Amino acid sequence: MRPETTYELKITFICENPTRTKDQLKAFLQENEIFEFVEGALDVDINHDYDSSDIELFELSGGNEAPLSIFKYDRDFLSSLRDRLQKSFNNSIKMEIKELATTLWTEGWKESFKPIFTEKFCVHPPWDKPKSINKNYISIEIDPGMAFGTGQHETTQLCLQAIETVVPPLLTNNADLTLADVGCGSGILAIAAKKIGINQLVATDIDLDAVASAQSNAKVNGVEYHCFKGSTPTTGPFDIVVANILAVVIRKIFTDLVSACKNNGRLIISGILSEEAKELETIAKNHNLTLEHKSEQNNWCCFVFRRNN
Numbered sequence: 595m596r597p598e599t600t601y602e603l604k605i606t607f608i609c610e611n612p613t614r615t616k617d618q619l620k621a622f623l624q625e626n627e628i629f630e631f632v633e634g635a636l637d638v639d640i641n642h643d644y645d646s647s648d649i650e651l652f653e654l655s656g657g658n659e660a661p662l663s664i665f666k667y668d669r670d671f672l673s674s675l676r677d678r679l680q681k682s683f684n685n686s687i688k689m690e691i692k693e694l695a696t697t698l699w700t701e702g703w704k705e706s707f708k709p710i711f712t713e714k715f716c717v718h719p720p721w722d723k724p725k726s727i728n729k730n731y732i733s734i735e736i737d738p739g740m741a742f743g744t745g746q747h748e749t750t751q752l753c754l755q756a757i758e759t760v761v762p763p764l765l766t767n768n769a770d771l772t773l774a775d776v777g778c779g780s781g782i783l784a785i786a787a788k789k790i791g792i793n794q795l796v797a798t799d800i801d802l803d804a805v806a807s808a809q810s811n812a813k814v815n816g817v818e819y820h821c822f823k824g825s826t827p828t829t830g831p832f833d834i835v836v837a838n839i840l841a842v843v844i845r846k847i848f849t850d851l852v853s854a855c856k857n858n859g860r861l862i863i864s865g866i867l868s869e870e871a872k873e874l875e876t877i878a879k880n881h882n883l884t885l886e887h888k889s890e891q892n893n894w895c896c897f898v899f900r901r902n903n
Contacts, residue, residue: 602692603664603672605679609686616662622682623664624842627800628675632663667803669693710751714758715786717750720814732789735814736780737807749864750782752889752896753838756862757786759887760898764833764860765791772832774798774854776847777839778821781808787836788817796829797821826850836862841870845877852881857903860886864896871895 609615623631666672669691676689709718716731718724727733764771771792775784778797787795797819799805808821826847835855837844844851844863855861861883866874868890874897875885883899890896 597667598696599667599693600696601666601669601672602694603666603676604690604692605662605664606688607661607686608688615683615686619662619679619683619687622679624840626675626678628664629840629843630664630801632665633660667696667806712751712754712758714790715754717754717782732786733815734782734785734789736782736785736811737814748891748894749838749866749896752891752894753783753836753862753864754786755889756864756887756896756898757783757836758790760834760860760862761787761790761792768833770794771834772830773834773836774827774830774832776826776835776837776851776854777843778808779804779838781811781821783836783838784808784819784821785811785815785817787834788812788819789815792834795819796827796832798824798827800825826854828854830854831856832859834860834862838864840865841867841874844874848877848881852883852901855901857901859901861899861901862896863899864894866895866897868893868895871897 605619607615620631623629664672664675672691676691679687679689707719707722709716709722709724711731714732715734716724716727717734717736718727720735720737723733723735761771761773772794773784773787773792773796775781775787775795775797778784778799781797784795784797797808798821799808800823802823805821805823812819812821831854833856835851837847837851844865851861851863861878863874871888874895878885878897878899882902884902885897886900887898888895
């Protein structure tokens with residue numbers, strides 16, 4: 595059950611160089627493992643023009659000088675974060691914590707959540723299950739809450755495609771495959787893995803809101819897996835490790851991701867921009883990984899590596 599109240603920490607930049615200060619603040623958030631925030635004016639009472647590009651909407655809402663907001667169910671978490679930001683940025687920013695009904699927050703973005711199809715999966719919200727779903731598609735119903743992951747992003751779609759390509763052949767030789775979903779968000783990839791035949795699975799995320807969302811979505815989809823707050827699980831190694839997270843995080847935990855993967859296991863990685871691909875391939879090669887497959891969509895990449903013995 596989702597909490598009835600959502601809290602917003604709104605950060606306004608009141609300095610001479612708001613763009614530089616915002617960049618510094620975003621770096622501070624990343625260092626503190628906070629990767630989900632909204633830039634620009636967000637009015638959850640209105641219907642946004644979702645025909646416009648993300649860049650157009652960002653510029654219309656104020657661009658680099660616009661406020662930055664962080665949404666959580668936990669007010670104490672935001673209060674603690676506010677105190678830490680105040681110490682680091684002093685008079686450069688102005689902050690306030692607001693509360694709003696979670697249902698209002700949901701209404702504000704749900705028009706942008708449309709069903710998506712891959713070869714085997716259909717990811718859809720509870721309020722929009724396509725009538726065209728038939729025995730040829732595996733239904734994944736996602737109510738994302740505050741967590742990243744509705745299937746709309748290219749990296750999620752690329753990972754779904756990798757799962758539906760990599761898992762079935764491996765299952766023919768090993769019915770007891772194990773998988774870890776690192777940075778599970780709303781649980782899409784973990785649910786997909788369970789529904790395609792993986793029985794032993796764990797999911798992790800550093801955000802408690804994401805963990806709650808992933809656990810709730812698992813129940814809705816009639817699957818079970820162990821989901822907990824944390825980074826790379828230590829209960830492995832696993833036959834398959836999936837990590838759909840930002841490149842800045844991938845670089846930090848790459849060695850741990852490899853260690854979580856069995857010898858001859860597969861490591862599926864996304865969240866990587868095309869211009870970052872060469873760097874990641876070099877890192878993988880230095881970790882004795884072999885590139886089995888690389889796919890791209892709208893400047894985002896997904897890699898399937900095999901860990902060599």
